[in-house]
Amino acid sequence: MKRNKFHLSAARCRQALISLILFSAILHLILLAALAVQYRDLTFLNYFHILELHRFFPRLVTGQLTHFLSLVAIFFLFLIIYSLTPENKLRKTENKEEK
Numbered sequence: 524m525k526r527n528k529f530h531l532s533a534a535r536c537r538q539a540l541i542s543l544i545l546f547s548a549i550l551h552l553i554l555l556a557a558l559a560v561q562y563r564d565l566t567f568l569n570y571f572h573i574l575e576l577h578r579f580f581p582r583l584v585t586g587q588l589t590h591f592l593s594l595v596a597i598f599f600l601f602l603i604i605y606s607l608t609p610e611n612k613l614r615k616t617e618n619k620e621e622k
Contacts (some may be wrong), residue, residue: 595611 552573559567566572569584570593577584 565590570597 555567555573559565566584570591571577571580571589572584572593583589
């Protein structure tokens with residue numbers, strides 16, 4: 524008896540969704556980097572601009588200080604996400620990669 528290769532499971536759907544979001548985000552950043560180079564404007568790479576926060580706070584993306592604050596925001600978000608990532612989840616991922 525042949526098994527259906529397209530078995531729908533919650534874990535696979537969740538992983539596929541996470542992969543899709545990550546792929547889209549990476550592609551989005553590549554396109555923004557290309558625009559920043561083409562127009563010689565680092566505003567395209569400003570984290571607040573990427574999140575479209577300038578639509579709510581128009582002055583947030585203007586000025587030299589905003590680029591520094593953008594980097595600080597990215598750094599602190601990384602630290603928060605890093606501290607919230609459980610270590611045992613990382614071990615499971617590493618064990619799968621070793622096999």
